[in-house]
Amino acid sequence: MTQQHTVWVLGNGQLGAMLSHAGQPLAIDVRPVDIMSPTGKTLPIEASHVITAEREQWPESSTSLQLSEHAHFINGPVFGRLADRFTQKSLLDELKVATSPWQLVDDNVTEAELHQAYGERVLLKRRTGGYDGKGQHWLKQADNIEIPASWRNEAIAEQAINFDEEVSLVGVRTQDGRCLFYPLTLNLHQDGILMASIAPLSRLSHLQAEAEAMLSTIMNGLDYVGVMAMECFRVGEHLLVNELAPRVHNSGHWTQAGCHISQFELHLRALCDLPIHQPQVNFQCVMVNLIGIDKDDRWLSLPNAELFWYNKEVRPGRKVGHLNLSVHNVDALNDTIAQLKQWMPEQYQAPLDWINAEFK
Structure with a gap:
């Protein structure tokens, strides 16, 4: 007997919609869930159902908890690890996968130390939440640009890469x-x-x-x-x-x-x-x-x-x-x-x- 597959998606943006569309020819019941406006109702998730996500982060609510704490939330621990640029970069270093030189912007590091380590232009990226160019701040030595106070411990510093x-x-x-x-x-x-x-x-x-x-x-x-x-x-x-x-x-x-x-x-x-x-x-x-x-x-x-x-x-x-x-x-x-x-x-x-x- 053919198994019936149901996949719930944390998030109902365009990626969730396109997953749902892709599931139809295979008779996979894909159910994107709006986690930004939770209803408070319990979702009819069964033990055999599978959970995925169309985004790396989501607000905590009864709805998101029901999905993310399900036994078949595939890759559950991965989302938070990769959503944080500090732990993502740490993983790349641990696995010896090449990435641009970087460090955490902690309470003690100075602009001068970052410029000495990475050059005249240093890119700060907030650890979480930045996408499509958001959550970035350039430190330019020539302009004496400073580290925003609220970014300490909440950002990493990367060497600017002159890529092809x-x-x-x-x-x-x-x-x-x-x-x-x-x-x-x-x-x-x-x-x-x-x-x-x-x-x-x-x-x-x-x-x-x-x-x-x-x-x-x-x-x-x-x-x-x-x-x-x-x-x-x-x-x-x-x-x-x-x-x-x-x-x-x-x-x-x-x-x-x-x-x-x-x-x-x-x-x-x-x-x-x-x-x-x-x-x-x-x-x-x-x-x-x-x-x-x-x-x-x-x-x-x-x-x-x-x-x-x-x-x-x-x-x-x-x-x-x-x-x-x-x-x-x-x-x-x-x-x-x-x-x-x-x-x-x-x-x-x-x-x-x-x-x-x-x-x-």
Whole structure:
């Protein structure tokens, strides 16, 4: 008899919605839960159900406790460990996975000591809560910028890395310990927010083995199950880990169009212990994040585009959707980019030019 699978998701944002969508063809009942506005009602969670999360942190409530304290909350201890940059960086050092030099900003460290250790520009990152460029503070020696008093013991200091470009690797670890990966993804950030991704790229293939070894070490070290994303800096011919995300990730959205198993389906298969094999790439894909702009139905006229609209209130800097553009034909992609340049606002001109440059 076929087992019926139910997966509850801590959080009901766009990642939870896309997990739910991915579960439907497999008859997996995915139930995202709004933990920001708990009802106080007890959820009908059964012993056999599985719990996951679409975010690393959440407010404590009766609802979140019922989910996070369930016996089948997969990767439960991992979320808090990776949500705190201090413990995340400590893990990378412990596992001997390359990352930028760093230290805790405690009560005693001075700006001069940080500049002596890491150079004229030092990046402070709050230990928790920062995303999309938030929670960061630059110490610039030339400007005599100081450590904010409230950031002591609540932030780490990192050496500024003069990286060549940003890439990410999305992989999965099964319940029996196998690790499988998508190709490396090239990413462009603007003001700390991911604007566009391209995958796969043959020019990055020589870095694939190093990236897979790094993420395998991390997932095995955590006894992790499911999809994890590793964001990296490429410095010359090697990688440095910037951040880890113990969940499906924005830079893996291209897999919805470009692969026969998306990152969302792959995550659910791992959680439910369903068969998993190496994801096949059907074609190259470009993902364009839709940030703080209104929905434009003209996007639907693009023959190589798939629109994912999150139905969220549009606010500046907020991710409200994404476009996946298939690259069956470079000329067709260039036509699409030219059309988007006409339709999209100023902040999109540089990212669209960046995409064009990669396909010249």
